Amino acid sequence: MSAAAVHSLWTTAAEPISKIDAPKIEYGQLSPTLIVIGAAIVGVLVEAFVPRKSRYYAQVFVSAVALCAAFAAVVALAAGGYGTTKAHIAAMGAIAVDGPSLFLQGTILLAGLVGLFTFAERRLDPAAHGNRVDSFAAQAASVPGSDSEQAAVKAGFTTTEVFPLLLFAISGMLVFPSANDLLTLFVALEVFSLPLYLMCALARRKRLMSQEAAVKYFLLGAFASAFTLFGIAMLYGYAGSVSYATIAQVVDGTVTNVDPALANTMGNDALLLIGAAMVVMGLLFKVGAVPFHMWTPDVYQGAPTPVTGFMAAATKVAAFGALLRLLYVVLPGMRWDWRPVMWGVAIITMLGGAIVAITQTDIKRLLAYSSIAHAGFILAGVIATSKDGVSSVLFYLAAYSFVTIGAFAVVTLVRDAGGEATHLSKWAGLGRRSPLVAAVFAVFLLAFAGIPLTSGFAGKFAVFKAAAEGGAVPLVVIGVISSAIAAFFYIRVIVLMFFSEPSPEGPTVAVPSPLTMAAIGLGVAVTLVLGVAPQYFLNLASQAGVFVR
């Protein structure tokens, strides 16, 4: 490097700072995320300054208000036309404010609110030493079975930190489907993943299993994140930018300004293919698609059930949102490359999830495999690569998340001396002992199975219709076959609940507080409304089906 060049570098660096423009941030349009992050920080402060006795109430209050306010902000934005005509890219190209973003953010916030209800439930576990307890460990840091754990339980400690953790996770999930460059995508991924890893480890009962689940989730999740990051680096090498719009331009060959530093690698298709595959792999890990599903059953089983429910619903919504944006906005130009691969993934996910679920004996593991099969059905809609495909996936995600949270909330009610009785044999005859709870769970199972007049059928029909119109008829046929296989194990649980004799030492059904009742009631209501009269919500999803580019 010549002396002159070095000199010019120095002088450039020494230019007055006033010349850098402040980034233009549309705070109003980002308000849903900002409200949730703000509340999460308030929650941290509550942990620091509010007396232990009042923390629970303060946290629940702050979280609920924040989620409602954020949801109101989403509705206001949508009403202001940001989902349709005014859709644009905000925050210097980092965040897209458009239909899919707002729809998914609304879904995540509602799922988060319902999830919060189940987090805040304190009537299920018997009170320990006169203190009401929730599903979370008294003191996460104490070794399971140790004296310090005993002391923490005796002192009536509760891990109220879960509420700010939940809010942090939700804030990451809000950004994830609206991220419009790869770095924002990655940051959002980490922001929602890390609190989830932590929350998985916090079960009050079966703590070792919970911690094992968290370690598994963390290790595999870290792997997946690393893949994603590596893929992002390669895509940067390919396009010279992490912005979705620029990468899409490079893929289409309509790029205008080429970065000279990357002239050697730019446009190198190998980088594109490997990079895109790695990023997609990271996202498929989060949605739990085969063959990246290995973590799902263990984590779903080990995590505290409220966390499982929230995670199963909201993570899926966020990750599918991000996947949709990536495939529809960044990589539409190479759909002939990714479609065959996604076909394969969808097929093995549908069949794999459905077939392996048959052999499960634990209700949470069964629901985990069922969630894998559902990921496959949603992928069928993703593959449609049409506007209908987007809106059908949006609708499916909304329908699915409420059923899931409701189903896991019912799981928290069925208990015996060791906490939740998740082994299927314990559920025998539940319909005789608690007809209402069993009937509600049967409604959720029928919705999972996609029986008409439930939301599951409307969703399944929407994605299959989109897939068939997109030319993926074989995929629809395989989807229908795996639905039949999946129906078998949902039905098996119903048989068990209603037609088997209850065992004398079977579990009891705890009477929950209005919080869990609200979560379950909302689940049932959404399931039936979306099943019988889905038109309004289909319209909503269809209006929201266009990505801003």
Next chain:
Amino acid sequence: MSFPLLTATAVLPAAGAVATAAVPAARRTAAKWLALLVSLATLVLAIVVMVRFDPGGARYQLTESHAWIADFGVRYELGVDGIAVALLALTALLIPFIILAGWHDADPLETGSKRWRPTQGFFALILAVEAMVIISFEATDVFLFYIFFEAMLIPMYFLIGGFGDRAHAQGEEAASTQRSYAAVKFLLYNLVGGLIMLAAVIGLYTVAGNFSLTEIAQARANGTLHMATSTERWLFLGFFFAFAVKAPLWPLHTWLPNAMQESTAPVAVLITAVVDKVGTFAMLRFCLQLFPEASKWATPTILVLALISIIYGALLAVGQRDIKRLVAYASISHFGFIILGIFAMTSQGQSGATLYMVNHGISTAALMLVAGFLISRRGSRLIADYGGVQKVAPVLAGTFLIGSLATLSLPGLAPFVSEFLVLVGTFTRYPAIGIIATFGIVLAALYTLVLYQRTMTGPVKPAVSAMPDLKARELVVVAPLIVLLIFLGVYPKPVTDIVNPAVNQTMSDVHKTDPKPAVEAAK
């Protein structure tokens, strides 16, 4: 806007189901009466539909049409043709008898949990099935039909799996296991059929863009909607598969004997006389109208399958030791006749098939309900456990005999007319098949008369010596059915008048005309 009569026929039992389910646990009898009254009110509505229906009028009458799910191209469209009216009337007619016959079937054995309300559930489920069956007869939107075709499996499943015969030879534990096996088998068979149909329904949408039966059929007829031959055939197979499972047609029939054997007699009647009719009805309404060319293409295969059903079902019925299984196999044989009549593609055949659906419903109900009364008295389903019943319970034996004779299509009883029409209709186009099918009647005589002989005649077995005769409630169930069997056997005109115009319409859909009689052809 006029009164939505067709909607009312479905909403009434649906609302009745909800109301019945909500009756408090202690008021079992009130729940029963409520269910009975609702089913009778539905029957009144069905009669109003019958009266208001003008056989010479438009093809679909009393139509209703509302927007429903625009994104899926689905409308809430109802309308009845003659075939639908006949089956609607049959359904509404049979449900009160089913409820009355099952009056004590769901009384709880022990007063266990206060919240466990099997009785309310039993009658609510029957009404729910009625509502769904009725709406699937009325739907002229393929999607609407599909939804209820599929959804009715769920209440049906709970009826089969949740309620069985009181006494069981191997004890309650074994009975419960066998029941849930039968229920799951029923559900899986029908669900797989339904899901395959779902793929075809989606396929139909991608081809036609909407689900309206009338619009699609019209567009097909005037050539504006073209389907590739292979597409049409695949779609036809998707639809037909589901209906053939439901009907059931050999070799998809194996769920029926299990389901009928394990469920109580009224539920068995509900399955075979009401729910299964949706399958054969849908073949007439959807397969033939939507896919006329493919229907003609598939006719030879289907006729052979129907023929196998007739003979195979009858042969297996001869060999049964269990009364309910015997009736189940007899039904499979009869469904073979119905499908034979539909796909013979003659007007006699299709009129006969529709009439057959009605008559089979009534005759099976008569036979099966009496058989149920018999079984509840002795606590066994095995034929060998009975003998000489006619000496101790002559009325029971007499009604059982009439039910049996109706099943073998004795002239003078209703099923004879329809069986004759089906055979004539088949013979005019396919003489060989008509001749072979006739052997089904011979076998029917064998299995029904042997059944009667073994259970009712001969020396009185000790176990049946104290058997009481039919009680008043049971007579109320059986007598009207027998009257109807005789009336329609002598004078089937009221039904055929309603059915015939609709059949002729369907015939013209598939571009088929009756073959000329031999004498006329020779001229």
